Every structure is written in C-alpha cells, then in structure tokens.
Amino acid sequence: GQNIDQPTEMTATEGAIVQINCTYQTSGFNGLFWYQQHAGEAPTFLSYNVLDGLEEKGRFSSFLSRSKGYSYLLLKELQMKDSASYLCAVIDSNYQLIWGAGTKLIIKP
Amino acid sequence: ETGVTQTPRHLVMGMTNKKSLKCEQHLGHNAMYWYKQSAKKPLELMFVYNFKEQTENNSVPSRFSPECPNSSHLFLHLHTLQPEDSALYLCASRQTAPTPYNEQFFGPGTRLTVL
Numbered sequence: 001g002q003n004i005d006q007p008t009e010m011t012a013t014e015g016a017i018v019q020i021n022c023t024y025q026t027s028g029f030n031g032l033f034w035y036q037q038h039a040g041e042a043p044t045f046l047s048y049n050v051l052d053g054l055e056e057k058g059r060f061s062s063f064l065s066r067s068k069g070y071s072y073l074l075l076k077e078l079q080m081k082d083s084a085s086y087l088c089a090v091i092d093s094n095y096q097l098i099w100g101a102g103t104k105l106i107i108k109p
Numbered sequence: 110e111t112g113v114t115q116t117p118r119h120l121v122m123g124m125t126n127k128k129s130l131k132c133e134q135h136l137g138h139n140a141m142y143w144y145k146q147s148a149k150k151p152l153e154l155m156f157v158y159n160f161k162e163q164t165e166n167n168s169v170p171s172r173f174s175p176e177c178p179n180s181s182h183l184f185l186h187l188h189t190l191q192p193e194d195s196a197l198y199l200c201a202s203r204q205t206a207p208t209p210y211n212e213q214f215f216g217p218g219t220r221l222t223v224l
Binding site: 004008030031033035040041042043044045048050087089091095096097098099100101102 | 111113149150151152154165199205210212213214215216217218220
C-alpha cells in the first residue's frame with residue numbers, strides 16, 4: 001500500500017528552527033508537496049520538490065532524498081503565525097496525490 | 110484568498126436532511142476535487158472532475174453525490190448522512206495541463222456536523 005508518515009505534533013520556540021520530517025512509500029514518484037494549513041482555513045501551497053536537494057524560499061526550506069523516500073520542511077526564525085498544520089503529499093505514478101495526516105506545529109513564546 | 114470559494118462555511122444537518130455544498134473557482138483551472146478531512150487523518154480524496162468529466166470516485170458511499178455543471182463550479186449533494194460523515198469538506202482546483210505537477214488550490218472548507 002501507499003503510505004506517508006509525519007509526526008503528529010511538534011512544539012518549538014519563537015525565533016528557533018524546526019524540522020518537520022516526512023517519509024513516504026508510494027507506487028512511483030512524481031514530486032512532493034508541502035502545504036500549510038491554519039486552523040479553520042484552506043491548505044496553502046508552500047513548496048514542490050521533484051529533484052534531490054534543498055529548495056530555499058525565505059524562512060522556509062524543503063529537502064528531498066528520493067533514494068531514501070524522505071523529505072523535510074525546515075522553518076527558521078519561527079514566528080507565532082507559523083503555528084499551523086503542515087501537510088506532506090506525494091504525486092504517485094498515476095499522478096494522484098497521496099497525503100500525509102499532517103504535523104501540527106505549536107509555537108511557544 | 111486562494112481563488113476558490115466554498116459555501117456554506119458551516120452546516121449542521123440531521124440524518125434525514127438533504128443539503129448541498131457548493132464550490133466555485135475563479136482561476137481558470139480544468140480540474141476540481143472534493144476531499145474529506147477528519148481530525149488526525151490524511152486528506153481523503155472523494156471525487157475528481159477533469160474538464161467537467163468525473164475521472165475518480167474513491168469508493169464513496171452513494172449518499173454523497175457530486176455534480177460539475179462546468180469547469181468553474183462543483184457541488185456535493187448530501188442525503189441521509191451518518192454521524193461519522195461529520196468532517197471538514199474541502200474543495201480544490203488545479204490546472205493539469207500542460208504539466209500534471211501543478212499544485213492544488215484549496216477552498217476554506219465546509220465544516221459539516223451530522224446529528
């Protein structure tokens with residue numbers, strides 16, 4: 001079966017750095033997305049990785065290792081507004097999106 | 110604002126009621142999706158429409174009935190629901206051509222409670 005694993009919840013301190021991991025086992029791979037979802041709101045697109053390596057976008061970076069079936073989202077200089085759920089999703093060989101359950105990130109002052 | 114709107118935002122209904130959820134996208138995308146989001150579970154894909162044609166139906170019970178009159182509008186008709194159907198229902202749209210790798214844009218969701 002297809003599976004995406006993420007930690008259920010993480011806590012970090014304002015101003016710090018946090019890394020949210022995602023491991024996947026899917027039938028084929030055509031890219032990986034990270035989305036942010038604030039409580040009661042729509043998920044919004046953060047990043048897309050299809051090649052190995054690190055993609056940096058301001059305070060957020062996303063890393064992919066296809067051989068390990070592994071990705072992480074790195075958030076730097078954490079702000080209170082970064083408190084949200086972070087969803088990992090993989091495009092499989094049929095171009096369908098397979099979703100993880102999301103990681104709830106709690107930022108403390 | 111993501112360019113995808115959903116109404117109503119909240120809905121409470123009894124098991125014998127009939128109601129409809131509406132989604133509209135203003136992005137010119139060709140594909141639209143219905144998802145169910147339950148607490149601490151992955152997003153569950155329910156239906157996919159591509160150029161108004163249903164291309165995916167993930168074993169969804171018949172008490173959920175989708176309708177896509179055009180590429181900009183998507184409905185989910187609900188009847189005789191069960192309490193376990195209570196969840197957040199998300200609509201999304203995407204441009205699937207010329208590349209299938211484009212991200213999905215989500216609406217804010219309808220929080221459904223079935224009593």
